[in-house]
Amino acid sequence: MNQPDRLDLPTELQRLRTLQARDPWPDWSTRARRLRALDAVVRSHRDEMAAAIHADFGSRPREETDMLEVFPSLSAIRHALRHGKRWMKPKRGLASLAFLPASTELRPQPLGVVGIIVPWNYPLFLSVGPLVDALVAGNRVMVKMSEYTPRFSQLFAELVARHFQPDEVVVVTGDASVGQAFAGLPFDHLLFTGSTEVGYHVMRSASANLTPVTLELGGKSPALIGPDARFDHAVERIVFGKLVNAGQTCIAPDYVLLPRADVARFASAAREIAARLYPDFANNMQYASIATDRHYRRLVELRDGAVRDGARSEPLDDAPDRAEQRLLTPVLLTDVREDMPVMQQEIFGPLLPLVPYDTLDQAIDYIASHPRPLALYLFEQDQTRIDHVLARTHAGGVSLNDTLYHIAQHRLPFGGVGPSGIGGYHGEAGFRTFSHMKPVFRQARFNAAGLLNPPYGKLFKQLLEILLRRG
Incomplete structure (x- = not known):
């Protein structure tokens, strides 16, 4: 064979x-x-x-x-x-x-x-x-x-x-x-x-x-923490969505939009949650390797390049990277700029930029001004705000108050929109x-179709006027 x-x-x-x-x-x-x-x-x-x-x-x-x-x-x-x-x-x-x-x-x-x-x-x-x-x-x-x-x-x-x-x-x-x-x-x-x-x-x-x-x-799927979100819950679900399979997921949260006053709070909570999800990180066998050497090197350069350009790296654990095993310690990146490669490319790994906003409309405008992502994760309790975000943004799929799980719903289609698919x-x-879905029109044995045949006389014109009035 x-x-x-x-x-x-x-x-x-x-x-x-x-x-x-x-x-x-x-x-x-x-x-x-x-x-x-x-x-x-x-x-x-x-x-x-x-x-x-x-x-x-x-x-x-x-x-x-x-x-x-x-x-x-x-x-x-x-x-x-x-x-x-x-x-x-x-x-x-x-x-x-x-x-x-x-x-x-x-x-x-x-x-x-x-x-x-x-x-x-x-x-x-x-x-x-x-x-x-x-x-x-x-x-x-x-x-x-x-x-x-x-x-x-x-x-x-x-x-x-x-x-x-x-x-x-x-x-x-x-x-x-x-x-x-x-x-x-x-x-x-x-x-x-x-x-x-x-x-x-x-x-x-x-x-x-x-x-x-x-x-x-794929693309850069945002997680948006709204003003009325359950904040600790939002951080937990974002960290989970980012770290399963070490972030090598097409719908992983790519960056987080959050109120400016909550950046330090997010970093502190994320570190605690990462320690709870992956205790004894240096020896934890439930955290995945980066799949290839090329992808590992790319992620290291995205992280280190962002730091060289002025971003701050905030590791979620003190364990060092283990290049020989392609294990990359998860990192938050703050003070990122739009022109950094980490903010231009889909990350596809355990790096998570934090992008602060001053108003919810500012965050919405940020999402709307970028290529349409494969997923959007909105954390918010107020239904008016939820409807506002959904009406003004595009994404292949949305999970409200969680990450990833919309992909597992058999009654929902999964796919992208525009650049994401x-x-x-x-x-x-x-x-x-x-x-x-082959369309089939089945004519009845007794029908009036012949009344519309040529030659087009007075009866035809009367019937046509009726059809035009009814649309």
């Missing part, structure tokens, strides 16, 4: 497309069987996958892998199994008043063969999540794994080959050149999760084939992303 990174990608795509054409509209039993096969991949090999992710990162707490990858993966499968049969049903209704007694329906039709490009930060969940949606929608799928998680990528390819029929899901490994070739294939839909920078290249490659894309990117998925929204 070919190695996953040595496949002839165009030939493999054509093979799946040919097989899909033989069964273009799989019934529910076929889709459910595929979902259960994916469930077996995750549930039966949980230990192996956690060990592979741990080895790829250098250190990744098993607890975080279970909480942030295994649980949402299994939950997504369970949700699809519970609701997918209903999602498949055509949505029927009456035609517009002027066309009665005709009827309409929307038929969810599988797109065909879907491509999924997986990032390195959550290699299990960001493989399984979109795969669930593509399979429940009745598609065949090709998945390109990240070269930065080689152990997990190879294991996932082997497990999928073991649990699925070879004409259902194909997992591809390999380096960036393989990824580039993958993005240029004429899929029926392509989903990419990763950086905005790479997203440009993926979209450019897909455009050569007019391939529809869903781009899940295109389209969304999860749950029924994902089913629709990977389906063509």
Whole structure:
């Protein structure tokens, strides 16, 4: 059998497309069987996958892998199994008043063969999540794994080959050149999760084939502490959201907007909370490593460069960095300036700038003047203020009085807006992303459509005037 990174990608795509054409509209039993096969991949090999992710990162707490990858993966499968049969049903209704007694329906039709490009930060969940949606929608799928998680990528390819029929899901490994070739294939839909920078290249490659894309990117997701927030709660949830997976999360809080008088209070509370969440930090095995040497060096330069340019670094623990293990002590950055790289780039690590404001409208204007983020975290109790912020800001998704958890809601689509992404998925929204909602107009046997045929006489003009008046 070919190695996953040595496949002839165009030939493999054509093979799946040919097989899909033989069964273009799989019934529910076929889709459910595929979902259960994916469930077996995750549930039966949980230990192996956690060990592979741990080895790829250098250190990744098993607890975080279970909480942030295994649980949402299994939950997504369970949700699809519970609701997918209903999602498949055509949505029927009456035609517009002027066309009665005709009827309409929307038929969810599988797109065909879907491509999924997986990032390195959550290699299990960001493989399984979109795969669930593509399979429940009745598609065949090709998945390109990240070269930065080689152990997990190879294991996932082997497990999928073991649990699925070879004409259902194909997992591809390999380096960036393989990824580039993958993005240029004429899929029926392509989903990419990763950086905005790479997203440009993926979209450019897909455009050569007019391939529809869903781009899940990132950006600088703000946490905004309002005047009437439960302050200590806000600090705890922001620190949690920033430090799980050592901040290597596309929706991690990237910076904090807070009242100017509360900066020192935030720093003090954050240090206490970090000590409570990660006691004996220097020896704590529940704090993740930075995944690659390149990313570790980048984060160190963002931090040290900000300090050289006048920012203040306030570590949340006294433990030193451990470069050989890629363990980076979490740090608050105060007195940051807009022109610093740490305020220009998505951080994607355990560095947290604090940006003070004098009025809530000033904070809102700051968010609105920057590229639209993937997430917004608002901590506030006053509903009028909450509505004010939501009305004047854009973000792919919002969590009120918490961080991260909006991504785990199957009834909410997950996706970006503008620079942070295109389209969304999860749950029924994902089913629709990977389906063509085919519109069907069904004319009744006895109807008045012929009255609008030429030649256009007096009766036609009278009927047209009636239609125009009614809109």
